[in-house]
Amino acid sequence: MYKVNLNAVTGNTTVAINQVHFDSRKVSLNDVFVAVKGTVVDGHDYIEQATNNGAIAIVCEKLPKSVVNGVTYIEVDDAQSALALIAANFYGNPSHDLKLVGITGTNGKTTISTLLYQLFKKAGYKVGLLSTVKILVDNKEFKATHTTPDSLTINSYLKMMADAGVEFCFMEVSSHGIHQKRTEGLEFAGGVFTNLSHDHLDYHSSFAEYRDVKKTFFDQLSKSAFAITNVDDKNGLVMLQNTKAEKFTYALKNYADYKAQILENQFDGLLLKIEGNEVWTKLIGNFNAYNLLAIYATARQLGLEQIDILRYLSELESVSGRFQYVVSPSKITAIVDYAHTPDALKNVLETINSIRTKNEELITVVGCGGDRDKTKRPVMANIASTLSSKVIFTSDNPRTEDPVLIIEDMEKGVSPENYKKTMSITDRKQAIKTACQLANSKDIILIAGKGHETYQEVNGKRTDFDDFKIVKELLNQLNK
Ligand SMILES: CC(=O)N[C@H]1[C@@H](OP(=O)(O)OP(=O)(O)OC[C@H]2O[C@@H](n3ccc(=O)[nH]c3=O)[C@H](O)[C@@H]2O)O[C@H](CO)[C@@H](O)[C@@H]1O[C@H](C)C(=O)N[C@@H](C)C(=O)N[C@H](CCC(=O)O)C(=O)O
Ligand SMILES: Nc1ncnc2c1ncn2[C@@H]1O[C@H](COP(=O)(O)OP(=O)(O)OP(=O)(O)O)[C@@H](O)[C@H]1O
Numbered sequence: 210m211y212k213v214n215l216n217a218v219t220g221n222t223t224v225a226i227n228q229v230h231f232d233s234r235k236v237s238l239n240d241v242f243v244a245v246k247g248t249v250v251d252g253h254d255y256i257e258q259a260t261n262n263g264a265i266a267i268v269c270e271k272l273p274k275s276v277v278n279g280v281t282y283i284e285v286d287d288a289q290s291a292l293a294l295i296a297a298n299f300y301g302n303p304s305h306d307l308k309l310v311g312i313t314g315t316n317g318k319t320t321i322s323t324l325l326y327q328l329f330k331k332a333g334y335k336v337g338l339l340s341t342v343k344i345l346v347d348n349k350e351f352k353a354t355h356t357t358p359d360s361l362t363i364n365s366y367l368k369m370m371a372d373a374g375v376e377f378c379f380m381e382v383s384s385h386g387i388h389q390k391r392t393e394g395l396e397f398a399g400g401v402f403t404n405l406s407h408d409h410l411d412y413h414s415s416f417a418e419y420r421d422v423k424k425t426f427f428d429q430l431s432k433s434a435f436a437i438t439n440v441d442d443k444n445g446l447v448m449l450q451n452t453k454a455e456k457f458t459y460a461l462k463n464y465a466d467y468k469a470q471i472l473e474n475q476f477d478g479l480l481l482k483i484e485g486n487e488v489w490t491k492l493i494g495n496f497n498a499y500n501l502l503a504i505y506a507t508a509r510q511l512g513l514e515q516i517d518i519l520r521y522l523s524e525l526e527s528v529s530g531r532f533q534y535v536v537s538p539s540k541i542t543a544i545v546d547y548a549h550t551p552d553a554l555k556n557v558l559e560t561i562n563s564i565r566t567k568n569e570e571l572i573t574v575v576g577c578g579g580d581r582d583k584t585k586r587p588v589m590a591n592i593a594s595t596l597s598s599k600v601i602f603t604s605d606n607p608r609t610e611d612p613v614l615i616i617e618d619m620e621k622g623v624s625p626e627n628y629k630k631t632m633s634i635t636d637r638k639q640a641i642k643t644a645c646q647l648a649n650s651k652d653i654i655l656i657a658g659k660g661h662e663t664y665q666e667v668n669g670k671r672t673d674f675d676d677f678k679i680v681k682e683l684l685n686q687l688n689k
Contacts, residue, residue, distance in 0.1 A: 211393045211429070213291045217272060220281035224265050229299050229361060231292055238263035243292040246270070252288070268295065289390040293360035297394035303367035304395040307337070307375050310507060311382040311392065313426050314403025314439075316553045318356065318381040320500045321401060323528045325379040325507060331521045332513060337370040337378035339363065342529060342661050346370050357386025360394065367395075377511065384422045392426065399435040399510055400427055400454065401503050405444040406552030420444055430454035435510045439499060440465050457510065459502045461495075467506040471498050476534075476542070476564050488519045493532050494560035496553075501525075530660025532557070533677055537684040541648045545677045547660025549578065549605070551588045554657055558596035561653055568651065570598035572644045575657040576605030576637065579615055586615065587622025594627035597655070599647060602633040603640035605658040606666040637665060638679055645683045656680055 227239040233255035236242050242259035244252035244267065256273050266281040267273075270288050285291040297304065310325070312318045319341050326338040326345060338345040341356040346369045357363070357380070370378055382400070386392055405420055427436050427448045436454040438445040441462045449456045459467040472487065473480035479490050481498055483505055490501055501522055508518045527533060534544040544561070548554040554575065561571055573593045577586045593600045602619050604612040616633045623631055634640040644654045656676045659665075665674035683689075 211290060211294060213294055214286040215283065216286060217284040218282070219272070219276060220266075220279070222281060224281060226265060229292075229295055230259075231359070231361070233259040233262065236262040236264050239265045241266045241268065241295065243267075243288055243295065244269040245288045245292060268292070287390070290393050293390050293393035293395075296360040296364040299361075300364040300368040301371075302394075302396070303364060303371040304397070306371035307367070308377045308398040308511060309367070309395060310377070310379050310399045310401065310511070311395075311397050311426060312379065312401045312403065312503075313382040313384075313387070313423055314401075314442075315406045315550060316556070317403035317496065317500050317503070318383070319547070320497070320528050320531050321403065321503050321507075322379040322381050324500065324504050324525050325377075327525055328504060328508060328518070328521045329377050329379075329511075329513075331524060332517060334377055335373065335375045337366070337375045337380075339366060339378065339380035341381060347373050347375055349373075355386070356381045356383040357391050359389075360391045363391060363395065382426055384419055387426050388422045393429070397430055397434050399437065399507065400430050400452075401507055402427070402436075402438040402442075402445060402448045403499065403503060404439055404442040404552070406550060420447065424448050424450070427452040427454065437467075437503060437506045437510065439503065441499070457506060459499075459506045461498060461502070467502055467509070469498055469502040469505075471495065474498075474560075474563060483519070483522075484515070486515070486519055488522050490522055490525060492525065492527055493564075494556065495563070496556045496560065497532070528661075530662070530677070532560075533660075535677070535681050535684075537689050539689050540650045541645070541652055541654065541684060541689050543645075543654040543656065543680040543684060545656050545660060545680065547658070547662075549658045549660075551585055551592055554589050555592045555596065557655065557657065558592065561655060562596060565653055566651075570649070570652040571596075571655065572599045572601070572647055572652060573597040573655045573657060574601045574603055574637075574640050574644050575655075576603045576612075577615055577619055577658070578606045579608035579610030579612070581608075583618060586618040587620075589622070590619035590631075591622035591624065591627075593657075594623045594631050598630065599644075600631045601640045601644055602631060603637045604635055604665065604667075605637070606662075608666055609668055612667075637674065637676075641676070641680055642683050642687075645680065645687050645689055648689065654680065 229241045236259045242264040329336040335347045344351040432453045434454040440458040441460045458465040470482040548557045664671035
């Protein structure tokens with residue numbers, strides 16, 4: 210299914226290799242170096258460094274002018290795809306040894322994959338997780354660096370999982386991951402689509418390109434796989450257009466194979482009716498009804514009994530930094546949520562508004578990242594100021610940008626009638642403190658954007674910063 214064309218081969222093709230790398234700096238004796246064209250530099254410029262470091266074989270899209278004796282050079286039409294296929298083969302195609310399910314879409318990937326991990330653990334299986342927050346090889350935890358890591362990293366973890374007897378692995382599939390072919394060569398048992406909204410337009414040239422990249426993931430699923438899609442999202446069916454996989458749909462509003470209804474939506478949970486059965490869950494908000502339904506449909510396709518799935522759904526705990534909340538002694542509710550896209554922010558605010566009463570104010574603290582999609586800044590500020598009682602604009606990983614200028618970009622989205630509801634405080638801790646000072650009993654503070662992150666990134670340096678820890682401490686210090 211995945212194909213890479215060999216254009217030219219020079220040298221011995223039966224050599225014993227030690228490791229595979231796409232970073233010349235990591236190459237040592239008898240390793241293979243795959244030269245990949247990057248977004249910053251071109252790996253082809255580092256072929257000489259790789260051979261100097263001892264590479265025994267080079268895979269590249271263009272053979273270098275001078276070759277080194279004793280080194281094998283393989284020219285392919287697509288080095289990223291070649292890397293993915295080599296990685297899968299190098300680790301013995303571990304995705305064939307377990308059931309791998311990929312979850313893609315703008316929002317909900319971490320929630321769905323983490324909760325599927327939890328659910329299958331409850332069902333007594335050994336399970337794996339590849340997510341933005343962490344990597345789990347059954348019970349063993351590893352730090353995650355990407356939502357979807359590079360193909361060598363993915364396959365190395367899948368190999369560990371297969372060796373540990375893991376039967377199911379749930380992984381997030383990002384658009385960057387698909388575009389950079391990080392998931393090629395993997396055998397997916399199924400794919401899940403959540404939703405598609407404005408995001409990553411700093412990387413993809415247009416929304417259409419972003420959508421088409423997501424669709425590629427479903428195009429590449431095999432006939433024996435399943436594809437589960439949210440058809441309340443207008444791009445849900447688009448994802449299924451060219452897939453060979455068996456197609457399933459889920460929805461709260463439209464006609465679908467898997468249907469659910471929200472019966473109650475409160476701060477202490479969500480009462481759902483799924484395929485005629487009522488189930489209380491500890492998760493909150495309309496969007497989590499979609500996530501829970503996607504989880505239900507996936508678990509059904511993977512063969513779990515309906516009655517068991519419903520029982521486990523009612524036991525699932527919320528995912529770190531996703532609608533994570535604390536209620537202070539004076540009854541202020543502080544919610545930390547990873548909403549860092551316009552759509553996610555709107556969903557979270559609408560969820561809170563659908564639950565709070567008129568007397569309870571909603572104070573939102575929000576920022577936008579530096580060196581990332583600038584177009585979402587005014588949009589998010591508009592949403593926050595329209596749907597909250599008060600808003601404090603602040604910093605959220607300014608990276609190499611001036612945080613004051615990022616906030617100025619956000620302020621441009623505030624309409625004149627909402628302007629008096631807003632203020633700007635560059636220092637995120639000070640912004641959270643001000644929100645705590647402004648809040649009265651029964652008010653709600655939403656701190657959006659960073660979720661589970663435990664750092665603030667400024668000029669390439671990460672310093673400790675944990676929204677949840679900080680808001681809990683401040684509410685305590687202020688005797689709120
Ligand atoms: C923009 C982007 O996606 N960059 C990814 C890309 O790196 P790149 O194209 O910038 O690499 P480069 O620096 O240009 O180098 C090109 C090649 O030369 C090689 N090189 C470079 C220098 C050298 O001395 N020797 C050498 O061999 C590099 O190893 C590389 O193979 O390929 C790398 C290897 O896979 C990734 O680690 C890197 O992710 C960066 C760190 C990143 O931040 N990516 C984010 C945007 C990302 O991928 N995010 C998505 C989730 C998004 C979301 O949903 O929120 C994710 O899946 O994590
Ligand atoms: N199904 C959904 N629809 C819309 N918004 C959602 C959904 N699920 C979660 N969200 C919102 O999006 C935020 C991010 O959720 P989650 O981490 O699960 O998504 P994600 O797709 O993994 O995002 P990322 O790749 O950026 O981590 C949540 O904190 C919540 O505000």
